[in-house]
Amino acid sequence: MAEVKADRRRYRSPVREEAALRTRRAVVTAAAELFAERGYTASSLREVADAAGVARPTVAAAFGSxxxxxxxxxxxxxxxxxxxxxxxxxxxxxxxxxxxxxxxxxxxxxxxxxxxxxxxxxxxxxxxxxxxxxxxxxxxxxxxxxxxxxxxxxxxxxxxxxxxxxxxxxxxxxxxxxxxxxxxxxxxxxxxxxxxxxxxxxxxxxxxxxxxxxxxxxxx
Structure with missing residues (x-):
């Protein structure tokens, strides 16, 4: 009997991609507001995450640094x-x-x-x-x-x-x-x-x- 190989193609979810895009936009908007108000050095990723309503690891995962x-x-x-x-x-x-x-x-x-x-x-x-x-x-x-x-x-x-x-x-x-x-x-x-x-x-x-x-x- 022939072996059935699993389809390893990556599944793309439009809903998930849209959610990720909204998260990125929220983070960028929050960062812009904080950088304008406090300056870059005085604004932490934790504060950006809090202002965007997401977890800090989410910011790191989306932008790296x-x-x-x-x-x-x-x-x-x-x-x-x-x-x-x-x-x-x-x-x-x-x-x-x-x-x-x-x-x-x-x-x-x-x-x-x-x-x-x-x-x-x-x-x-x-x-x-x-x-x-x-x-x-x-x-x-x-x-x-x-x-x-x-x-x-x-x-x-x-x-x-x-x-x-x-x-x-x-x-x-x-x-x-x-x-x-x-x-x-x-x-x-x-x-x-x-x-x-x-x-x-x-x-x-x-x-x-x-x-x-x-x-x-x-x-x-």
């Missing part, structure tokens, strides 16, 4: 959700690629930076403050700074594809200028601390970016 949880909070703040899509491929970044003049590219990028500032200025501050206390968080901060510069480089390349930039400005300096201006800390200082409206900030940022890397208009 506190630094990994912080990275998830950062990623979701930057992207707006937990989907595996890069910032440059998000629909709200599309106007940068669709613009047909350098000034329009930079205006669209100022809009992107305003959106990111609204969502992520606070978590950049959290990471920056914690960077000195942990090598892992220090590496995360270094990555965030490096990625901002790579983003500036990408946008500058797109602007150059659509028209001339300042001929007297070396490419590295042009990238540096956009890198300084795309810092979410500027949003935090001007919008959150000084009370600028987002529209005022966006228009100011676009003007600064355009002045930094575009040729002066005739007659100026």
């Amino acid at each position: 506190k630094p990994a949880l912080l990275r998830q909070v950062v990623d979701e703040a930057l992207a707006g959700d937990d989907g595996p899509v890069s910032v440059a491929d998000r629909p709200w970044f599309a106007p940068v690629w669709q613009a047909e003049q350098p000034s329009a590219v930079l205006a669209a990028y100022a809009e992107v930076c305003t959106l990111i500032g609204r969502r992520a200025a606070w978590i950049f501050e959290v990471v920056h403050r914690a960077a000195a206390d942990s090598s892992e968080i220090g590496e995360l901060w270094t990555t965030l700074v490096r990625n901002r510069r790579l983003g500036a480089q990408m946008v500058l390349r797109r602007a150059r594809e659509t028209g001339p930039l300042r001929p007297d400005l070396a490419e590295g300096h042009a990238v540096d200028a956009l890198w300084v201006l795309n810092d979410p800390a500027l949003y935090g200082s001007l919008v959150r601390d000084r009370g600028w409206s987002e529209d005022q900030y966006r228009r100011w940022l676009a003007a600064q970016m355009q002045a930094a890397v575009l040729p002066a208009a005739p007659g100026r």
Whole structure:
């Protein structure tokens, strides 16, 4: 008689997967609130678990470590959700690629930076403050700074594809200028601390970016 082999294929339960997703979302939300209120260092995984209404081992099983949880909070703040899509491929970044003049590219990028500032200025501050206390968080901060510069480089390349930039400005300096201006800390200082409206900030940022890397208009 032929041996009947057990089906060892992994069974997937949509109900269980949905429950796990809700748990992850609850943990990320709780962590974001605690990190914003108390800072990263002063917030424990136990407190995050309590705030999320789950057991501490559940948090560890879902994210592995506190630094990994912080990275998830950062990623979701930057992207707006937990989907595996890069910032440059998000629909709200599309106007940068669709613009047909350098000034329009930079205006669209100022809009992107305003959106990111609204969502992520606070978590950049959290990471920056914690960077000195942990090598892992220090590496995360270094990555965030490096990625901002790579983003500036990408946008500058797109602007150059659509028209001339300042001929007297070396490419590295042009990238540096956009890198300084795309810092979410500027949003935090001007919008959150000084009370600028987002529209005022966006228009100011676009003007600064355009002045930094575009040729002066005739007659100026």
